[in-house]
Amino acid sequence: MNQPTALEHILITTKVEKVMNWSRATSVWPVTFGLACCAIEMMAAGASRFDFDRFGAGIFRATPRQADLMIVAGTVTYKMAPIIKTLYDQMPEPKWVIAMGSCATAGGPFDSYHTVQGVDKVIPVDVYIPGCPPRPESLIYGFMKLQDKIMTSSLADRYKDIFEEVG
Amino acid sequence: MTDPNVPQAPEVPEAPAGPYVYDYKAAPNRQIVMPKTVPLPSYRTYLAEQKAAAEADEAKWQKSLADYETAKAKAEAEGKDAPKPPVRAVPRKDDNDLKTPWPQEAQDPDLLHLQACLGDKVEEIFEQAGELVCQVAKEAIFEALMLCRDDRKLAYEMLADQTATHYPAASDFAFTVVYHLTSISRRKRLRLRILVPEGFAPESACAAYPSANWMEREAYDMLGIRFANHPDMTRILCPEDWEGYPLRKDYPTVGWGQRDISFREDRGGMLDRIALQKAGQLGINLKQPKAD
Numbered sequence: 001m002n003q004p005t006a007l008e009h010i011l012i013t014t015k016v017e018k019v020m021n022w023s024r025a026t027s028v029w030p031v032t033f034g035l036a037c038c039a040i041e042m043m044a045a046g047a048s049r050f051d052f053d054r055f056g057a058g059i060f061r062a063t064p065r066q067a068d069l070m071i072v073a074g075t076v077t078y079k080m081a082p083i084i085k086t087l088y089d090q091m092p093e094p095k096w097v098i099a100m101g102s103c104a105t106a107g108g109p110f111d112s113y114h115t116v117q118g119v120d121k122v123i124p125v126d127v128y129i130p131g132c133p134p135r136p137e138s139l140i141y142g143f144m145k146l147q148d149k150i151m152t153s154s155l156a157d158r159y160k161d162i163f164e165e166v167g
Numbered sequence: 168m169t170d171p172n173v174p175q176a177p178e179v180p181e182a183p184a185g186p187y188v189y190d191y192k193a194a195p196n197r198q199i200v201m202p203k204t205v206p207l208p209s210y211r212t213y214l215a216e217q218k219a220a221a222e223a224d225e226a227k228w229q230k231s232l233a234d235y236e237t238a239k240a241k242a243e244a245e246g247k248d249a250p251k252p253p254v255r256a257v258p259r260k261d262d263n264d265l266k267t268p269w270p271q272e273a274q275d276p277d278l279l280h281l282q283a284c285l286g287d288k289v290e291e292i293f294e295q296a297g298e299l300v301c302q303v304a305k306e307a308i309f310e311a312l313m314l315c316r317d318d319r320k321l322a323y324e325m326l327a328d329q330t331a332t333h334y335p336a337a338s339d340f341a342f343t344v345v346y347h348l349t350s351i352s353r354r355k356r357l358r359l360r361i362l363v364p365e366g367f368a369p370e371s372a373c374a375a376y377p378s379a380n381w382m383e384r385e386a387y388d389m390l391g392i393r394f395a396n397h398p399d400m401t402r403i404l405c406p407e408d409w410e411g412y413p414l415r416k417d418y419p420t421v422g423w424g425q426r427d428i429s430f431r432e433d434r435g436g437m438l439d440r441i442a443l444q445k446a447g448q449l450g451i452n453l454k455q456p457k458a459d
Contacts, residue, residue: 079406113413113422114405 017155024068024094025150026056028143031067033087035074038101038133042073045136057143064090069146070123071139075103076116088123094158096150098142099125102132199419205337208300210270210293228255268296275299277357280320285311290362298358305361308346309370315348315357316375323348323357326376331363331386335416341365342392346372363392371397389414 034042045052052058061067064087076084088097099119102108105128107117119125126149129142191198231253238250273279273292281301282289288307293300303311315323328347334340340362348357363369371394372379383394384403391412393400402409411418 079404112420113418 018151020155021151021153025147027059028055028057028069028096028146028150029059029061029067030057030069030071031064031087031091032060032062033064033070033073035072035076035080036101036103038073038104041133041136042071042100042139045139050136050140052140052143055140055143055147064088065092067091068094069096069098071098071100072104072119072123072125073100073133075108075110076119076122077114078116079114081116081122084119085122096126096146097123098127098129098139098146100129100139100142101134102130105130108132197420199417201416202334202336205334207334207337207343208270208295209291209302210272211291213270228253270295270300273299277321277355280318281311281314284314284318298356300358300360302360302362305363305367305369308344308359308361309372309375311359312346312348312372312375315359321350321357322352323350323355325349325351326372326378326382327356329372329379329382329386331390331392333390333415337362339364342390344369344386344392368393368395370395373397388412391415 034040044050046058046060057069064070068091070084070088070091072084088095097119099105103110103115104119105125107115109132111117116122127142127146129138131138134142235250235253242249270293273282273294275294278292278294278299278301282292285303285307288304288310289301290304291300291302301311312326315321325348326346327349329345331342331344333342342363342365344361344363346359348359350356361369369392371383373383374396380398381403383397384399384401386392387394387400388402388404388409389412401407405413413422
């Protein structure tokens with residue numbers, strides 16, 4: 001009958017791309033970066049009650065050079081915008097951005113002289129999380145959506161993007 | 168040939184002045200409304216207001232009396248019944264809990280001591296809700312601060328807060344700068360106030376209270392009041408290349424087209440200035456390079 005052989009007990013077959021995506025999606029290291037009150041919820045998501053580390057995203061790095069994910073948690077002011085851009089540029093590829101809360105997605109209540117109306121005016125955003133501030137569950141859900149995005153991404157797409165940029 | 172009955176095409180609306188002009192028609196509550204009054208608490212103004220109100224009340228009473236006399240005379244001449252005599256209205260009892268406490272005459276020894284020491288330089292002293300207020304001449308603010316700090320009877324060791332307010336409706340001044348002093352040893356608080364016209368640079372309080380450094384920078388950043396002899400009179404909250412002063416009443420909430428983000432390294436021009444300075448020390452003119 002179809003009894004697995006001894007070799008099949010210890011071997012699995014898959015695609016290289018899938019392994020790459022799986023490894024990336026399950027060890028996303030965010031950069032320690034909070035701008036306003038949403039950062040409190042981000043810290044709560046990282047603490048023991050919600051435990052962001054269950055999804056492999058609990059290691060908040062203190063430098064953007066070791067991080068894969070930037071959670072823009074809070075209001076983006078015009079004074080902070082160039083600094084966010086610098087931090088984003090310092091992150092190594094592949095990198096992702098989550099805009100957390102209504103301020104980071106669309107300016108929130110601050111339709112004002114000092115607030116950038118959404119962080120997507122400065123850097124590209126992968127996942128938007130609504131809420132003011134979003135609960136840690138929302139952040140975790142948004143992060144799982146990002147994991148889905150990472151799992152469905154393709155190396156070929158990435159290279160296509162880069163080569164199209166170069167021209 | 169044009170048909171005169173066809174209505175003319177509507178005029179092309181004017182192009183907006185900048186790339187980010189706010190649509191005030193969509194949100195009329197966002198439009199700038201300049202204040203018409205100067206809500207500056209002051210004992211003198213309060214007394215004048217009370218006097219004016221009493222005079223207006225008296226004039227109204229006299230007028231109603233005169234009206235009654237003429238009506239009475241007219242009724243007598245026509246043989247009718249005499250009209251009712253007027254009744255003077257009793258002033259309504261206000262709920263004092265809901266009212267702003269009015270300024271009262273200064274009783275506190277601190278205020279009296281300040282006035283005795285500074286003399287004519289004190290413009291006004293009063294108390295309001297138990298808070299001591301002293302308005303001094305704008306040229307004498309540093310002297311008053313030093314006196315409050317060093318005098319044994321006053322001993323205000325701490326500058327708890329320093330801030331400013333814009334009063335565009337006032338005619339003889341534009342801003343008030345307010346110094347909130349705290350005496351930790353005597354458990355008292357005092358408020359010093361100066362009235363500053365546009366363009367006047369009051370003396371910086373940094374030499375007396377070092378905590379004034381950032382608060383004066385904030386006042387400069389938000390309202391454009393420059394302080395003389397300040398160690399670093401630059402913006403503190405807004406970006407270095409910001410234009411305008413956001414806390415002035417004529418500044419729109421949505422800004423003056425400050426929506427372009429500058430990613431330049433040297434946004435305040437400080438590096439440029441340092442380079443020019445260094446080059447000047449070395450005898451190189453960077454501004455006008457020599458033509459070969």
